[in-house]
Amino acid sequence: MPWLNGSIAYAGVSRLASVDVLAGLLDGPRARGAFLMRTVLDPPWSVRVEDRAPLTVVAMVRGDGWLLPHGSDPVRLRAGDVAVLRGPDPYAVADDPATPVQAVVHPGEITTTPDGAALCEQWGLGVRTWGANPDGSVVMLSGTYQLDGEVSRRLLSVLPAHLVVPRAELPLVPLLADEITRDEPGQEAVLDRMLDLLLISVLRAWFCRPEARTPSWYTAHADPVVGRALRLLHGDPAHPWTVASLADAVGVSRAALARRFTDLVGEPPMAYLTDWRLTLAADLLREPSATVAAVAHQVGYSTAFALSTAFKRERGVSPSEHRANA
Template identity: 40%
Template sequence: MDVLSDVLAVQRTGRPRSMLLGWDAPWAQEFAEVPGAMGFQVVLHGSPWLLPPGGAAPVRLSAGDVVFRPHGRAHALADRADAVPAPCTADPGPALLARPRPQVVTLCGAYEIDPAQVHPLVHDLPEVVHLSPTEELRAAVGLLTAELERPRLGTDAVVPALLEMLLLYLLRRWYAEQPAAPTGWAAALRDPVTAAALHAMHADPGHPWTVATLAAHAGLSRAPFARRFRALVGRPPLAYLTWWRMTVAARLLRDSDATVATVARRVGYGSEFAFATAFRRRHGSAPGRYRRLT
């Protein structure tokens, strides 16, 4: 399990959603903030303007461009850079096929994430990410658009799978394009030593890792490894491991029927009492109470 795939699998809740939207001039649509969601818009046809939040300069978009909102913040699209947006009232999906194609058509999607478990890999992303199309993004968008335009047998299973693939492509593309930096998650994932340790922890969070065994796995001696990991990731190796174990445990308690003792073992605790103490420290309640409340 690579780090990015694991982070998204543990953070995600609910079912991803997608639809087609279309507009004819004059138009200006505001997309409200959605806490606990990651959203995107792909321009399929036309050249709308992106009106970013906070008064940032408008950006002209072209067919194939992607607007990705990692934190669900508000933004707007319009036919003019100086337009005043109104709440979104665009027609979804099949309505686009019942009339001539609108001047602007976008594919939008949203992913629900647990706001209490946001990984720094996602937390550190900017408010709005503007990406130009790539071959893999075009392929995923084309498949998803076809399913939405013409639902068939299996569409209800295909669409969520395509949305998950598209999200991975978006994040992979953004991280690949980041300039070299001395610290941060882009640097941590590029660094072979830190990346090896992260992959090991995510592949088997229940393993009895120590700084020494992680350093050996990453091919470096203990002290240099610990300094390097903390400098790039922002916390010591075992502090990150404990945080991730408690994040995984919360997902298991919420989404599975596993007993507390089973969850404790899966995240590396031989003692249910020790697990409950660590879980309460991270989440503010005992594992059993957390399960009942969520």
Template identity: 45%
Template sequence: MVARRRCLCDRLSVDVLSDLLQRAQATDALVRQIIARGPWSVTYADVPSLSVVATLGGSACLRLDDGVPRMLQAGDIALVTGVGSYMIADSPETPPSYVIRGGQKYTLDGKPVEWREYLAPRTYGDGLPGATTMVRGAYDLCGGAGERLLALLPPLAVVPATPSTTPALDLLTTEVAREEPGQDAVLRRLLDFVLVLALRAWCAETELPSWYQALSVPGIGDALRVMHEDPAHHWTVAELAAKVGLARATFAARFTKLVGQPPLTYLTGWRMTVAADRLRDTTDPVATIARQVGYEDPFAFSVAFKRIYKQSPTSWRGGESLH
């Protein structure tokens, strides 16, 4: 029974994490591989909001803007968020050598350098015996869904190798160097898979927002999942309680205690997150977006939206966020 419950909770967590990831990505993920023998280093500047860095063979050092080095052993995954730049090197003693900015390679004094080290598609380095092998994926997450996902993480989260992440990394590095039809789509899915596995492992060992912790609680996790899956449905507390097999009062009290807010308050916040992103990412009329998040009346939707984002849906669509 315990194993079955843990399996259910893992499935619920992945469902909601996958939903956030899908909603948060504005651009395609970029995946590259390094195979190089020391000494070597590379600094990534103007980085996207989330980077996934994994050591596949050998060891490496990752250093953020604060200058504190963090060693990565084979199979370790580092999740980097909210930083301006970071450096990866074979050793903490290796000084910076060149900078990647906007996909272009530069010397430390800002002179462009021609790429000469390609070993295979999306793979660069020297490929010599004893080389460290690393893979790096970068996402540019956006909107409220992106903010929720990024809020789970510190600037640097290191996930040690696990029996579930290691095979996924092996598959990713095999596919990185291939050039087949649809390969970018394959790499995107594999990087999503690695990221979700890493997030699961990180979240299992870390104190997290109450809504995420509640995913592992039978009944409450189910309710969060169905609200994420179908925000347009006209959910009531009674219907949610019946859906997860709890009495209405018990469900409402337990949900509020674990998540930190009542069920319909959480649902409204999630609906507005979805709506805010759709207002920015689509040209759908406000009335259409209102229906997509459970409001038949555009005026009622606008009132709810303004209560959270401090401006009307139309203003939000046309200008910068005030939230």
């Protein structure tokens, strides 16, 4: 299959120590056991993707093409460019917008012709390689993140339906292309981490572009006061923070921190911390072995009752109801 399927798991609050805001949010969408593949084709070519994946990464290694997002104008893709698409809408990639579809990618990593004939075995070309011609002039690296959880939703909510970052800003694509066809011990872990690094690089580059609707928590990170406060809150959400203790930690007055934080982030520091704690709790509650009391301790609530009260107040359901729904 030409689309990477990385299972996503939130690894726990302990992973957030000494991280910035973007790193904390990206700890949710992290590749685990990624099945990374490259697609090799010759013009005319066109692949339609209907897998309903929440987040997809497509990197053009060699040759040019077009990204055809659902309901939007075609976008040119040149060698080295990386596109990120937010699902679940279908999309296509092709050598030309007018080229008829040759292959359709369905949920469950099933690929067929437009009339339903299987293509997975017919187009297999060796180690992590798939396509109609092993010497094709076009090479793409493709992958999907199967995001699940509150942390992931916070990231997805600030992304456009699709974005493209040009080659000049992403030196990682050739490195990933070199690694993808190797079959060595530990290769799966190497590819997982390289994919994560590529995604982070794409998002950092995108958030710095003028056309991006950059979220407030990202721009606030550059502020010497608020940025440090955010790193502290994300690095240790279980700490018994108050506005006074946070202000003392960053070296400003309580009033100055409250005003500056609210101006840049859009909400007071303690409201931001409460939302982040409950976001972490919502994901940790998905673990079958996690008790409400244990989760409460991990995210900064003294008792299960305190967490349950805050959870019910902010989200309208109790932790146990949230777990059952998840």
